Amino acid sequence: MPPTPDATAPGAAVPDRGRADACPGALRLHPADDGALARVRLPGGLLTARQALALADAAEALGDGELETTSRGNVQLRGLASHCGAELAERLRAVGLLPSDTHERVRNIVASPLAGLDGHGFADVQAWVRELDARLCASDWAAGLSGKFLFALDDGRGDVAAFDADVTLIAGPDGSALLRLGRAAHGRPVPAGQEVTAVLDAARAFLHALRESGRKAWHLREVPELLPAGPVSVPAFAGAAPAVGVVRTVGPFPTVGRLATPAGGAVAGGLSVGMRFGRAGAAQWRELAGACAGEIRLTPWRGAVLPGAPADRLPALAAAGFRTAPGSPWERATACTGLPGCAKSRTDVRADAARALDAARALDAAVAGSLPVVGLPTAGLPVHWSGCERRCGHPAGRWVDVLATGQGYRVTVNGPAAAGAAVDVTNEEMAEAVAEARRTTK
Incomplete structure (x- = not known):
């Protein structure tokens, strides 16, 4: 799922950003009820097989034996001992997962995971990812960005552009590209070959504008009056052609299984697999590394794309517990x-959600057998279960919010900003209520 937006709707008061953000990192461990948590940034979700194996080994040796993918395509290790930070850092450095101690939390880059694999899109955004990451780590000023500041590199299909990142680069046909800031409805053309420079210029101008104005902010959308037509202009926009509207198309998302490719197309193809709530054990990760053809792309939808992997690896991946x-x-x-990992949660939401989803799968099978039962739809709005009002990890855009209340769950379309009525349900009533909400189209 896409990154969780802050509650800064248009017209709302800007949160107090006078303190540093508390985002965990690979060097800054976060205390949780199930032990310390480390978040390893993976720009573009990119991993080699060797790096994936190193993460599996670290999770097994230092943590609870599982790895958790995030809504930005990063990886978290949980259940860590508070004193294991130095050993974890050394393990990460040995395989190139910690290229900069000073910049490790600002390497927040999402990219279209299917670029070059399915015949859609217009650019090799993975090349942009690698250049942006290297130049971020080499720029002293970039260490001043918040650990929440997000870059999105979209190959033109609209998948990660829908996240409304702080700085979004959208590829167009014939080598063109648009740069969009925050949630702006318009973007500015970027000259070919200057795409990453334009992205960095925009981020640097944001930090400069904050210093000049004395404002405190983690995200560009919190201070829209400063950019691009505020006290400081964005260098990337200087002398640029007039702004053009950004077409808000979304998708296609990676669906699990063999990647569909056009007949006779010169694309790599490959496989896509899903993980239950983004979690997979060390043994599963080793299976993933063994199935890949050299590269793994973790997705913001808590799955993994394996470019060039053959279809005959799907049965083994399914047997390992991946959704295929x-x-x-x-x-x-x-x-x-949820519980027991988070003390703020009212219940074990993952266990409740898993029961509802597994029951729905059985009900769908019954529907296929012509029995008069209704389960959760296999298509429709995304759905997210939350243990408290913080709604950590929820999707962007329209989604079904399933919030624990202490007596059951409250089901609402489109999360806390929903205009529709909320429905309070028991665990037993939840599957039907969520099914109805996921079918919502208005």
């Missing part, structure tokens, strides 16, 4: 950590 068959109620279903 499309059309399941588990598609686009996520949940926060």
Whole structure:
């Protein structure tokens, strides 16, 4: 699922950003009820097989034996001992997962995971990812960005552009590209070959504008009056052609299974697999590394794309516990950590959600057998279960909010900003209520 937006709706008061953000990192461990948590930034979700194996080994040796993918395509290790930070850092450095101690939390880059694999899109955004990451780590000023500041590199299909990142680069046909700031409805053309420079210029101008104005902010959208037509202009926009509207198309998202490719197309193809709530054990990760053809792309939808991997690896991946068959109620279903990992949660939301989703899958099978029962739809709005009002990890855009209340769950379309009525349900009533909400189209 896409990154969780802050509650800064238009016209709302800007949160107090006078303190540093508390985002965990690979060097800054976060204390949780199930032990310390480390978040390893993976720009573009990119991993080699060797790096994936190193993460599996670290999770097994230092943590609870599982790895958790995030809504930005990063990886978290949980259940860590508070004193293991130095050993974890050395393990990460040995495989190139910690290229800069000073910049490790600002390497927040999402990119279209299917670029170059399915015949859609206009650019090799993975090349942009690698250049942006290297130049971020080499720029002293970039260490001043918040650990929440997000870059999105979209190959033109609209998947990660829909996240409304702080700085979004959208590829167009014939080598063109648009740069969009925050949630702006317009973007500015970027000269060919200057795409990454334009992205960095925009981020640097944001920091400069904050210093000049004395404002405090983590995200560009919190201070829209400063950019691009505020006290400081964005260098990337200087002398640029007039702004053009950004077409808000979304998709296609990676669906699990073999990647569909056009007949006779010169694209790599490969496989896509899903993980239940983004979690997979060390043994599963080793299976993933063994199935890939050299590269793994973790997705913001808590799955993994394996470029060039052959279809005959799907049965082994399915046997390892990955989702490999499309059309399941588990598609686009996520949940926060919940109990016992988070003390703020009112219940074990993942266990409740898993029971509802597994029951829905059985009900869908019954529907296929012509029995008069209704389960969660295999398509429709994304759904997210939360243990408290923080709604950690929820999707952007329209989604079904399933919030624990202490007596059951409250089901609402489009999260806390929903205009529709909320429905309070028991655990037993939840599946039907969520099914109805996921079918909502207005």
